[in-house]
Amino acid sequence: MSEQLPALLGGDPVFAKRVPMVRPSLPPFAEMEAEVRDIMTSGMLTKSKYLRQFEEVAAEQLQVKHVVAVSSCTSGLMLSYQSLGLKGDVIVPSFTFMATVSAAVWVGCRPVFVDVDKHSTNSQVDKIEAAITPDTTAILAVHNFGNPARCDELEAIAQKHSLKLIFDAAHGLGSLYHGKPVGSQGDAQCFSLSPTKLVTGGEGGIVATNNSALAEALLVGREYGNNGEYDSAFAGFNARMPEFNAILARHSLGMLEQAVTERNRLVRFFRERLEALPGIKCQSIAKEDRSSYKDLSITVEESEFGLSRDRIRKALLAEGIDTCSYYDPPVHRQTAYRHFGEGADLPNTEWLSKSSISLPLWSKMDPIFPEGICLAMEKIAQHAKQIRSTT
Numbered sequence: 001m002s003e004q005l006p007a008l009l010g011g012d013p014v015f016a017k018r019v020p021m022v023r024p025s026l027p028p029f030a031e032m033e034a035e036v037r038d039i040m041t042s043g044m045l046t047k048s049k050y051l052r053q054f055e056e057v058a059a060e061q062l063q064v065k066h067v068v069a070v071s072s073c074t075s076g077l078m079l080s081y082q083s084l085g086l087k088g089d090v091i092v093p094s095f096t097f098m099a100t101v102s103a104a105v106w107v108g109c110r111p112v113f114v115d116v117d118k119h120s121t122n123s124q125v126d127k128i129e130a131a132i133t134p135d136t137t138a139i140l141a142v143h144n145f146g147n148p149a150r151c152d153e154l155e156a157i158a159q160k161h162s163l164k165l166i167f168d169a170a171h172g173l174g175s176l177y178h179g180k181p182v183g184s185q186g187d188a189q190c191f192s193l194s195p196t197k198l199v200t201g202g203e204g205g206i207v208a209t210n211n212s213a214l215a216e217a218l219l220v221g222r223e224y225g226n227n228g229e230y231d232s233a234f235a236g237f238n239a240r241m242p243e244f245n246a247i248l249a250r251h252s253l254g255m256l257e258q259a260v261t262e263r264n265r266l267v268r269f270f271r272e273r274l275e276a277l278p279g280i281k282c283q284s285i286a287k288e289d290r291s292s293y294k295d296l297s298i299t300v301e302e303s304e305f306g307l308s309r310d311r312i313r314k315a316l317l318a319e320g321i322d323t324c325s326y327y328d329p330p331v332h333r334q335t336a337y338r339h340f341g342e343g344a345d346l347p348n349t350e351w352l353s354k355s356s357i358s359l360p361l362w363s364k365m366d367p368i369f370p371e372g373i374c375l376a377m378e379k380i381a382q383h384a385k386q387i388r389s390t391t
């Protein structure tokens with residue numbers, strides 16, 4: 001039947017209008033209206049009560065002593081690395097977003113790349129321990145796509161070797177490690193509130209920590225390093241979160257549980273349909289954990305599916321479906337960081353970077369979208385041979 005032909009071979013596309021990767025679910029404006037009016041009429045646009053309210057609510061939700069809101073996850077990482085006094089080598093994954101590493105280089109550290117597990121896509125704990133030398137100052141771990149890192153094992157290694165442990169938790173709001181929100185483990189966890197995340201402030205980030213001295217340093221750091229008496233305690237910068245963004249973030253946080261429940265339900269649907277196709281696997285999440293599923297990332301074993309990742313992406317685009325290839329290239333092959341990565345042994349990172357596809361996943365998704373995306377993948381799988389020989 002011609003309608004079952006992939007669009008790349010002349011069939012009808014599944015979607016006439018492009019399906020985007022991200023569609024943020026925002027709180028209804030009416031819910032925020034009085035607070036927005038309040039800041040507009042009072043003129044208190046920054047450093048005021050809505051920032052503090054958001055920090056308090058977030059700390060309670062993450063079950064952590066302190067939350068310091070900042071202008072982005074990246075600025076949170078930079079201030080955390082600086083405030084924790086990192087000096088020397090930091091152990092990082094390369095299969096991550098560039099900001100995990102850029103923030104470390106900004107504070108003068110040298111990234112040492114370790115490989116990730118092919119299935120969880122998080123750093124391999126034994127590889128981290130093997131990479132520790134007398135120059136190592138910290139372990140930087142990522143909850144990749146929302147999949148919690150192995151927090152207990154990482155804490156044990158950090159303690160054993162007297163290293164700092166910082167989590168890039170950009171994707172982590174909604175993630176549970178052994179039933180508990182990620183946020184309180186390690187020395188600090190930095191979350192992103194950009195619009196691709198489950199909770200958004202428009203832009204913004206938060207740092208969660210149980211370390212009161214660190215929280216204090218972050219408060220000074222996000223204010224240029226000003227100690228409150230117009231003297232610079234150290235060189236900080238402006239990393240403040242304005243009041244409007246704090247209002248939006250607090251209301252958005254109120255929608256988190258619903259968002260993460262829905263994403264987990266959607267991923268169960270996708271997993272059942274997509275893993276029935278040859279060579280397709282979804283990210284594996286430990287059974288005692290919950291992923292936020294900030295992204296739905298699948299991998300393609302080309303020899304089994306019959307098409308490369310890039311050909312599948314092209315075929316999906318012809319069906320009207322946007323995708324991303326997170327993370328390709330991985331950080332150690334990007335121009336600014338290549339010299340740090342020379343000689344690094346990262347076979348799983350290399351394989352994941354050429355085999356991963358992120359598919360559209362939203363916190364509110366009409367069933368026509370997951371159904372249509374699975375149908376498109378099924379059509380492409382059935383016609384892999386023709387696609388390979390004709391395109």
Ligand SMILES: Cc1ncc(COP(=O)(O)O)c(C=O)c1O
Nearest residue numbers: 072073074097099170192193194
């Ligand atoms: C893993 C990771 N770390 C850090 C960041 C940076 O976050 P932000 O844009 O809030 O600085 C991102 C952004 O998506 C990310 O994916």
